[in-house]
Amino acid sequence: MSMSRRNFIKRAAYSGLAATAVLSRVDKAAASLNSTEEYASIIDLSKCDGCSNLDTPLCVASCRTKNQANYPQPEQPIGDYWPQTKHEDWSDKQGLVNRLTPYNWTYVQHLEVEHEGRLVKVSVPRRCLHCDNPPCSSLCPFGVNEKMPEGPVVINPNGCFGGAKCRDVCPWNIPQRQAGVGLYKEVAPKYAGGGVMYKCDMCYDLIQKGKEPACVSACPNGALSFGPKKDMQTYARNWAQENDGYLYGDAENGGTSTFYLSVIPFEAIHQAILEQEVDGKPGKPGMPVGAVNVLDEPAGIAEGFVIAPVAGLLAAGLSVYRTMKGAEINEDPEA
């Protein structure tokens, strides 16, 4: 593993100027890397031009090429989710590159954002942020969505039933559903389940080989960089401080493995997404600042699980003590 890690660092170091700057720091830490090192990425919006000269941004194109074999291949015709009269089928829109779909796990939002009195063009690469405490994983009813020690949140397509709960509990509604594939077809396809959920897996197979995700390697501007999480986090926080800039993904949803850097406030970017991007269908996420993890509230009451049994024991002791004290001789001892 240490050998491939060195290769990875070497490769990553060549992947762009910004990455080099970051990873020179990483190199020093390389000696302490181990197999369960947690990784993260930085998306520097000040360096992303959305590949405006190309039809498909290179990060998106590389993701599509790399994941081609992982895309769903549903059998037609696909039935509705009874008793609903709809189902989610993106198989005839596989070419879409301007939103998240089961066939497109990252895309670039092209926005015009008002900043300091003028309109600024902003390009925002979007995909799963790989949360520290992902509710999509914790709340998966089938336990087939796993937060890996290296950082990625990975859906197992063989166990996924396609209920889309992960999408509902994600602050960005990232995972996208394709009907007509997966385990539900073997059980009761008309009445339960809806397909398989798909999203970015941080190129987990590449990470395990000591390589970086395809999108990071493909970026021509060094807007994407990848490395050990603590180094990425330190760099991102310092950058925001030194550049009077903004950081997104460090606090959102309780912390993630993706750090967006921007000189334009994310409140303005979020507002622009809502006005210019969102069309009421899934796969065009906003960027709500300070997004709250849905599991925070249940966690806040969880101490009740310690209090409840103790209270039960105390109440029983008290109740029996009182009965025994005032016990009447003719009471049925078994009643």
Add this chain to the structure above:
Amino acid sequence: MKILRHKLEIRFVHWVTALSILVLFFTGFGQMPVYKRYFVDQIPGLEWSSNYLITLNLHYYAAMILMFISFFYMLYIFLTKETAILPKKGDFKETLIIFASLLGLAKEPDNDKYLAEQRLAFAVTALSIAALIITGVIKVLKNLPATNIPLSLSFWATQVHNFFTVILLFSILAHLLAFLIKDNRPLLPSMFTGHISLDYARRRHSLWFNRIEKQYGASALTDDNKKGSAA
């Protein structure tokens, strides 16, 4: 004339358990994406049912109440030695005889305070609840931020939780279906008032009846005015 069958504590345990399990079933099924799909959230008053956060919080609160009452009951039985509901040796065989008697194939055996079949049903229900509490606590730990429950453990906790949900559902259905049998119905009021008819106890729960009569004398069973008496 009536005889006290269920003390206030037992009725309290029964109904708190029943209500918390009812809420747990509804909110637990709500952790799967079914209420929106099947339009349950279109029913007036149930609009919240497809909101995972609301149903999860309710599931937590109801689970705390179930844990409270389960621990209450465990210690209560231990301290009072009121063990009539716990299974005894030979209960399985006796249950088969009771079922045969329902079909007219055998004579119903003399019963204690509870039928052998009731004692077995209690064991199945109690074990299911215990398994659900243990696996439920693992699932709560898994949902806490910054806990590292291995996926294999939370996966199996989920499977066992789901399995015993089904077992508990069937045991409660059987519990309710028992009232289809006419001879069981006189027991129904006792879970509200605590009392059943003395004649019924004498006929159907003769072992219990005779023991109380022997212990406290016939007067304890016939004097209806004695405060707090068995009669």
